[in-house]
Each structure stands twice: as C-alpha cells, then as structure tokens.
Amino acid sequence: MFRTVRRSTGPLGALRTLFSREYDEKVAVGGVTMSVDAGELIGYIGPNGAGKSTTIKMLTGILVPTSGEVSVAGVVPYRRRTENARNIGVVFGQRSQLYWDLPLIESFELLRAIYSIPRDRYRRNLDAFVDLLAMNDFLHTPVRQLSLGQRMRGDFAAAMLHDPRIVFLDEPTIGLDVVAKENIREFIRGVNLERGTTVILTTHDLADVERLCSRIVLIDEGTIVYDGDVSRIKSQYGRTRTLKVVFTHPVAAPALDGAHLDGVEGQIARFHFERDRVRADALIRQASERYDITDIALEEPDLESIIRTIYLEGYDGVRSEA
Amino acid sequence: MNFSRAFAPYLEFAKKAFAREATYRIEVFSEIGSLVLRVYLVRSLWTALYLQNAAPINLPLHAMITYATVALLMSLILEVDGTRLIRDKIRDGSIATDLMKPISVPFYLFSDGFGRTALHAFTIIPSLLLALLLVRIDVPPVPVLLWFSLSFAIGYCVNFLLNFLMNAVAFWTIESFAAQLIVRWTSDLLSGSIIPLTFFPSFLGRLVFALPFAAIYSTPLLIYVGVASPADYTRMVGVQLAWLALFGVISYATWRAAERRIVVQGG
Known part of the structure; x- marks a missing residue:
C-alpha cells in the first residue's frame, strides 16, 4: 500500500501542494x-x-x-x-x-x-x-x-x-x-x-x-x-500466425480464404490467420494455386508480441481472442 | 560469528573512506591554509577585544587565544559531516543496496565517517605547526589532557549523532539542507566553538549550558583551558555522556522508523 501526495493542478497548484496535502492510496502489489x-x-x-x-x-x-x-x-x-x-x-x-x-x-x-x-x-x-x-x-x-x-x-x-x-x-x-x-x-x-x-x-x-x-x-x-x-x-496465447507471400509479379488485391490481409508492399503481402481455425498448409496450397509465387514464409509470434498484446488488451482479451 | 569477523567489514569501510578522502588532495591542502588564516583572525579579534575590555579573571588573553586555536583545530575533525553519505544515498537510492547487505547501515555510516575523519585528523599536525608560528598555545598537564581527550571523544560522538539526526530527516523529506543549516548555525553559536559559553550573561548562560551543543566544543575546551576545575570534571563528562545516551536512543528510534519507511525513488 503506497501513499502518494496528490498534486493539485492549475496556476496555484504547486503552492497548494506546499501547504495542504491530500493523499492517494494505492495498492502496489495485491x-x-x-x-x-x-x-x-x-x-x-x-x-x-x-x-x-x-x-x-x-x-x-x-x-x-x-x-x-x-x-x-x-x-x-x-x-x-x-x-x-x-x-x-x-x-x-x-x-x-x-x-x-x-x-x-x-x-x-x-x-x-x-x-x-x-x-x-x-x-x-x-x-x-x-x-x-x-x-x-x-x-x-x-x-x-x-x-x-x-x-x-x-x-x-x-x-x-x-x-x-x-x-x-x-x-x-x-x-x-x-x-x-x-x-x-x-x-x-x-x-x-x-x-x-x-x-x-x-x-x-x-x-x-x-x-x-x-x-x-x-x-x-x-x-x-x-x-x-x-x-x-506461446502456444495458448500466440495462436495468430503470419503468412508472408512473395509474388513473382505485383498483385493488385491478393486474397486468401480464411486469412486477413495485413498489407501489401510491392511484391510482398502479409496475411494473418488463426492457427486453430485454418491450416497453414491449406493456405499455402491455396496461395500457390491462385498466384505465381517466388517465396513463402510462415512466421510465429515471438514472446514479445504476445506480451505486448497482453499489456495492451489485458490477459482476458487474449484468452477470448484465442 | 566471532567478534573480529563481525568487526572486519566496518574496519574495511573506514579504510576505504580514508583512501577515498585522500584522493581529494587540493581540498585537504586548502583546508590547512584556511585554518591558519582563521587562527590569525581570531588572534587579532580577541587581542583587540581584550584591549577594549577588562579580561575575565578565569580566562586571560593567552588562555582565550589557546581556547580559540584549539577550537579551530578541533573543528578540523568536528566539521567533517560523517553522515552526509545518508543524504546522498537517499537521493540516489543506493541506500537500498546497502540495506540488502548483511551489515548494520548506521555502523557502516559511522565507520565511513570515522575513516574520513581520520584523514582530516592528520591535517591537525601541519595545521598546528603552522599555527604555532602565529600564536602561543598553553599546554595543560597530562591528567587534564587525558580528561580533555575523553571529553573530546564523547563530544565527537554527540556531534556525529546530531549530524546523523539532521541527515536522517532526509528519509522523510528527501531534502534536508535547510534544517541542517539552521542546526549548524545554532550549533556554531551555542556549542562554544566561537565564543566561550562562560561569556553568555546570566540567564542565557544557564540556558546554553543546559543545551546539548555545549557537549560538543565547550566541555572539552573548558577542561583544556582550565576554566573548569578538576572537581567538576566527572559531573561535566557525566552530562556529556547523558546527552550521548539520549541522542543514541533518539537516533536508534529514528533509524528504526526510517528503516521501516524506505521507499526507493522511482523503483
């Protein structure tokens, strides 16, 4: 439990802090x-x-x-x-x-x-x-x-x-x-x-x-x-995978069923998908049937991106998404 | 855990503090220079004052100059603020790492202060030799010197605890400089380091002797110059010890309270 001085704001705030103190109590570790x-x-x-x-x-x-x-x-x-x-x-x-x-x-x-x-x-x-x-x-x-x-x-x-x-x-x-x-x-x-x-x-x-x-x-x-x-x-909360596809020629609006397009940069497109809803090999097959492809890569999230999601959306947010 | 092993870290702290302080050579030399200058000033001041006024019976001019010079030499030791480290350590948060070691932090501070003081104590020798070119100092008989040394040692501890308490204020306010200045000025005036406390008039005189500051400079100095009669030594040193005990208790309580409220900044 921490007691911190609540600082008043406004032009006279600093002066008010000098003479009267209000405390905020905060549980640091509960x-x-x-x-x-x-x-x-x-x-x-x-x-x-x-x-x-x-x-x-x-x-x-x-x-x-x-x-x-x-x-x-x-x-x-x-x-x-x-x-x-x-x-x-x-x-x-x-x-x-x-x-x-x-x-x-x-x-x-x-x-x-x-x-x-x-x-x-x-x-x-x-x-x-x-x-x-x-x-x-x-x-x-x-x-x-x-x-x-x-x-x-x-x-x-x-x-x-x-x-x-x-x-x-x-x-x-x-x-x-x-x-x-x-x-x-x-x-x-x-x-x-x-x-x-x-x-x-x-x-x-x-x-x-x-x-x-x-x-x-x-x-x-x-x-x-x-x-x-x-x-x-990682396995429980990092269910999102990224599929990076490099096309032989630029493709205007690439699309794959079951995956969301994150963005296109020249010949490179990135999709993300839920590992337990769509199979990666199905997506790859789909991509190679629809387009001319020079390279394809599957990226799994590192701990940092998982933790970042947890920090931003809260632990439960990740759970429900997964 | 035997005694020497328990004591070893503190001896080591003192040695390190001594070595650290010795690296500031210019400061040490200028300290000696400034002291000699001050000896010259007090000699001139008291000589002029004694010319204009009737000398007190128990403190003739040569005794007064001895008093002032010995006070200045004592200040070489007493003005080392052995506990300033606390303030620095609270501000930079390193007090936390000290508390994570199996040591008593107050004893660590005392050892560090003692080590620094020991270096400054060495500057007494050249300062004394140079001062002797300007003034003559009375030397009391050996038993009186021994009483003086005992009284000075107690005074040193009282001064240390006083500084400790001032610096410990920083545990509550982070900054304690103003409080420290006030106590320092009060202490300079009321400890007898500048003016012998016997010069204070009746009521004020009784008051200053009743304050703890007298235990720092006045008691050893009055013993040294012979204003205090040997019959009074035990009582005077007893009063010093009482102050030391009281400050010891207050310091201990303060430390315990401070230890319990350590909040490291920005941790």
Missing part, C-alpha cells in the same frame, strides 16, 4: 501468490509500474508488506534483514553496488569482509568469475572509468561472490550491446546450472526470458495474471 523452488530460473515480467520492483523489494527485505506473507529460504526478509541478505544476491541494471571511486578489485575485497567469505572460497570464486566474465583487463580500474558492459560484469561478480542461494536480477541487460547481453545471459545460465542458484529475473527484454527461463510469471497492476511455462503461453 494479488501476488507464488512459490519458487530451489534451482529454478524464472522470468518475472510485467509493464512499468506493475509491481515488479515492489515485489523484489519485499523479497530483499527493504520493504515491509502491509499484509501478507513473504518467506525467502525460510527467512521472513523484513524481520531478519541481515540474515536474509546472506542468502541473496542482487543485481540492478540501473544502479551499481560497486564503490564508485575505488578500483573494482577493492569492491570485491570489501564484499569479502562484509559477507565474511573465507579466503580460499573467495579466491576460488573470484578466479572463476574473472575468467568467466573476462574481467582481467579492468580489475584494477576505478569503477567510474568502466564501460557499462564492464561495470555490469563487475556487478554480477559482486552479487555472486558469497555464493548466494537466490539471486534477484533487475533488468540486468539494460543498455548493453548484443554481444555483452549474450555474455551476461551465458553467465546467468551457467550460474543457475552449475551452482544450482535460484534466479529471479526481472526484465523488459523478453529475449532474456525466451533464452533463459522455462517459467514465466506475468504481473499486471499488482496481480499475477500468468504463471507457467514459456512454451505454454
């Missing part, structure tokens, strides 16, 4: 019930303001829920914050936990002291991460001089040095180039598989989820609207 098993790698996604960060804050113990229960590895985070802190690792794509003025290695040394990591284990983890994340070249560079990609690698190592059982990743690939993104994804996958670390990944980049997660939890307006397999959401 219907989130989920449980995550050890060793899972789940994608926790939802539009901006859906309540993702609020959930993460409750799980990390820095936000006290007004009602409900939270338990992380058997610990109630907000009651025993420091105990919980030893079990978890956190990476924020938009905020570094490294010490800005100090060389990267000194942040790691500091974390060794903070988590009282035994020297040999620290050494072993550090060597492994320096190797995996190729950090050798900038280990002694002050953090403020690192590129975003380098800093993120540093942040990942920092979050993992104490062998947390659970890591929370909040938009860990934001702003990274494709190569850096892929490297980070590889690292996340490796940590999850080899160390058995439970990973909760919050992101707007659905390619992250598609590559890494088998389970996806979708939240909107503080409520979970989907919790299940990535493949299921």
